[in-house]
Each structure stands twice: as C-alpha cells, then as structure tokens.
Amino acid sequence: MNLAEYAQYDGLGLAELVGKGQISPKELAETALKAIEAVNPSINAVVETYADRIAGLDEATLGSGPFRGVPFLIKDVFGHEKGRRTEFGSRLCKGMVAETDSHVAELFRASGVNILGRSAAPEFSMSATTESALHGNTSNPWKQGYSAGGSTGGGMAAVVAGMVPLAHGSDIGGSIRIPASWCGGVGLKPSRGRVSSGPLFDEGGFGMTSNLVQARTVRDVAAMLDCLAVPQVGDPFLIPKPDRAYAELAGEAPPQLRVGIVLAELVGVAVDREVAAAVRAVGKTLAGLGHLVEEATVDMGGAEALRHWNEVVFFAFDARLDAFAKRTGRKPGPDTLEPAILSLYESAKAITPARFMAATTALNAARRRLARFFSKHDIWLSPTTARVAETWGKYNLGRTSSPADGVALPRDPIQYTVPHNIMGTPAMSLPLGMHSTGVPIGVQLAGRPAAEHLVLQLAKALEEAMPWRDRVPPLHVSTLAA
Numbered sequence: 001m002n003l004a005e006y007a008q009y010d011g012l013g014l015a016e017l018v019g020k021g022q023i024s025p026k027e028l029a030e031t032a033l034k035a036i037e038a039v040n041p042s043i044n045a046v047v048e049t050y051a052d053r054i055a056g057l058d059e060a061t062l063g064s065g066p067f068r069g070v071p072f073l074i075k076d077v078f079g080h081e082k083g084r085r086t087e088f089g090s091r092l093c094k095g096m097v098a099e100t101d102s103h104v105a106e107l108f109r110a111s112g113v114n115i116l117g118r119s120a121a122p123e124f125s126m127s128a129t130t131e132s133a134l135h136g137n138t139s140n141p142w143k144q145g146y147s148a149g150g151s152t153g154g155g156m157a158a159v160v161a162g163m164v165p166l167a168h169g170s171d172i173g174g175s176i177r178i179p180a181s182w183c184g185g186v187g188l189k190p191s192r193g194r195v196s197s198g199p200l201f202d203e204g205g206f207g208m209t210s211n212l213v214q215a216r217t218v219r220d221v222a223a224m225l226d227c228l229a230v231p232q233v234g235d236p237f238l239i240p241k242p243d244r245a246y247a248e249l250a251g252e253a254p255p256q257l258r259v260g261i262v263l264a265e266l267v268g269v270a271v272d273r274e275v276a277a278a279v280r281a282v283g284k285t286l287a288g289l290g291h292l293v294e295e296a297t298v299d300m301g302g303a304e305a306l307r308h309w310n311e312v313v314f315f316a317f318d319a320r321l322d323a324f325a326k327r328t329g330r331k332p333g334p335d336t337l338e339p340a341i342l343s344l345y346e347s348a349k350a351i352t353p354a355r356f357m358a359a360t361t362a363l364n365a366a367r368r369r370l371a372r373f374f375s376k377h378d379i380w381l382s383p384t385t386a387r388v389a390e391t392w393g394k395y396n397l398g399r400t401s402s403p404a405d406g407v408a409l410p411r412d413p414i415q416y417t418v419p420h421n422i423m424g425t426p427a428m429s430l431p432l433g434m435h436s437t438g439v440p441i442g443v444q445l446a447g448r449p450a451a452e453h454l455v456l457q458l459a460k461a462l463e464e465a466m467p468w469r470d471r472v473p474p475l476h477v478s479t480l481a482a
Helices: 005-009 011-019 026-041 103-109 153-160 179-183 218-228 246-250 273-288 304-314 317-328 338-350 353-375 417-424 454-466
Strands: 045-047 073-074 114-119 143-147 168-170 185-187 211-213 259-261 292-295 379-383 427-434 441-447
Touching: 005 114, 011 026, 011 218, 026 045, 026 073, 026 114, 026 153, 045 153, 073 153, 103 114, 103 218, 114 153, 153 168, 153 179, 153 211, 168 185, 179 185, 179 427, 179 441, 185 273, 185 338, 185 454, 211 218, 218 246, 218 454, 246 454, 259 273, 273 292, 273 379, 273 427, 273 441, 273 454, 304 353, 317 338, 353 417, 353 454, 379 454, 427 454, 441 454
Parallel strands: 073 114, 073 168, 259 292, 259 379
Antiparallel strands: 045 114, 168 211, 185 211, 185 427, 379 441, 427 441
C-alpha cells in the first residue's frame, strides 16, 4: 500500500482491510510512520511516535473492536496512558509520565486502534489555536502558517493531512469542533456524561469537557462513539442511550426535524459573510431533504455568560498547576508557563469558592435560557466558528495582557461552541463549505442532550448531499510524499 492509497481510507475502511487479511496492523503502523515522516515537517502535528507500537508492535496486544489495527494519535493533554509522556503542551510538564490509565485510553485501546503517538496541543488545552512554546506551531493543512485551530489542532491537522485516519479529541469550549471547522474535518462533542472522565475525575472541567475523536467521516465518529459510550464503574451518573448502536442508527434517514438557524451575535462577534452564506446553504439543503428550517433566536446572556464559564473552568487551576510542579520539580513562572497561562494561573488564585458557586448558579441560568431553543426546534444549525482560519499569532498564548473582560479565550472562535459545553448538548462540526481565502468553513449541528443519534443521522444525510471526501488540502500525504 502506497501513501496515497493509505490516505484514501477512513478508519473503518482500514480496519476492513485488516479484517480481510489484506494488510496487517504492523504494516499499517509502518505506513502511518512513513506518512508522518513525509508530512509532519510541514505541519508539526505529531510530537512523539511510539517505536514499540510501530516496528515493535505486538499485534496480540490490540483490542478486538471495530478499529483493530487502525493507526491513531492520543492528544497531549487528557486520555493519558500509564507510563507514557503526557506534557500538556507545557514546559512546566516537560517529560512528565502518566501514573495511571484514563478510562478514555482504555476504551480507545479496546476499540482496536493502535495508539502510535501523541498529537500537539496548546498549553493545558487553553487556546483556540495549536501554538506552543514547547512544541511550536501546528499548521493548517490548507494553508501553511495558518492556524489549525485548538485545542485539538494537532489531531485534526494530522487526520486531514492523511497521516492517520482518526485521532483523539477533547473539548471544553470548542476544542474538537474549532479544529474540525478550520481544517475541514469532522468533530463531534458528545453529550455531558456520555464518555467517562474517570478514574481521576468525575467530570472534566466541572462537566464542560467531553472526549471523542477528530475524523474525516461521519461513520467513523459514530462507530467510535459506540466504543467510548460505555459507562464505567463509579461514574457519577448515566444518561439515556438508544437501544441500538450509533453506527447502525447513523446509517438511517432521520425523521422530519425542526431546524433553527442561529446566526445572532451571541457574544458580540460578527459572522463572516461567506460563513453565514454557507450556513444558509446548508439550511436550504436540509429543507430540500424535507426538514422544517427557519432562522431562530437564542438568549445566552451575552458575554457575561462567558465570564461565568471562565470562573467555573479556571476554579482551582492554580492548584492543578502546583500539583504538576510538585511532580516535575519546576515552578510556575515565565520560564515554564506562557504569558496568558501564567496570567490565568495568578488570577485563578482569586476565584474563591463563593465566586465559583455564584458562577455555577449563573451558568445554570444561562443553560436554561439557551435550552429554550429546543422547546421549538430539534436541531441547532449555526457556524462552528464565526470566522475561518487565520494566520498564526492571533489567538496564541503569548499574549502578555490580562483579558479585560475576565474571559480567558478570545470570543471570536468560541461564540457558537461554548453554548453547547454549557448546556451539555451534542454538537458536531462538518466541513460543508470553502472560503474564498482557501480554507474550509465548518457548519455546526447540535441537538438536545443525549440526542447524538439525531445529530449523526442528519450529519450523514449532509455528507451524502454535500460530500467533502474528495477535497484534498495542499499539505497532504498524496502530494508531499510524491
């Protein structure tokens, strides 16, 4: 199998070849390494590969799930494997080795994927772009020197560039969906509680964080959701789940759905005209498929809700970094933390339990305001991001000024993603347009809590009606390995 052929397959496609004996997992791993060696110098999406899972792979160690033998990357933040380095994209944690497996890593291995390396992430995942002092900048495969998004920019860039068909993604404010939007991939943030955050946490980011994958096809996302949506012993709560597999349901036509198009400036960020046009084009396609589509309004409470989100997410952030410092023997400071993170570290010390509880109460109110949308609509259709990918430097953590409005992340990329972290709703970015600047446009579908099956069904319908599989970026295995 040459690299161009390898890059044509999604994860399930490669797994099918393995199942038929047409290629071995070890051969796939070696092919993936060649792809990484060919493309990564131009993109900088992979920060480490594991020789024992490539040339030294023992195929008997692979899980028996639907992705057996498929090359895979784990994000350098959460999803850690015992005995492997997890550096959180930070000089503070350089060389740090995970002391225990996360349930996410255990479930990924059970799915059959071969975790053969780590993907780049910004420091502590707290950026909408993947640029870091530790590992450097990750480029968008569509345009050299443009942001791949964050915080799972390394994983999404690697997938879109053809290095691996799937990669781990996590999302606290848009970190799966923003890279999917800017790189032209597929990313689903599942419902709150759908994927276990154990054993070290009950809920990542106090319920804001979800884990799943960066992918190129809807079917890969659906199949991996089946693998990860497995309640673990001690999980704090269970949420409803369909009686049948997501992979099966995703292949069925959705019922007639009430779709609301949301283009309002929720936190004061104007939407790029071409992005808005792409969303309306998707709405027109959905109407043509028989769905009821109309423009809708949403009330989140404006930028004040982002401030409360910030207070919740960064409560005890200083204590977390102090614990890492104790493990590595380094001290939080300008030599170990990037300026924006150091500012957050210092400001987190002032977030008292009383402030945290007040912010939690305010977020509860914001969630209920937002959720009124679903009393009239089944699907929230919006841009994933108000603007498309831009050059490095705009959103990175080198910022030296403290955010005046008390919000850590710039509003531009997260205006339409954060509401679904607040609500705990499933939200999915699809590459349903291209911008005149030569980079993709992501369109976001979201449903009620626990309604991943409807989001997946609608996504699959759009994948067939507005296909994206034939789009190949300039920085891709098929061209750079030629």
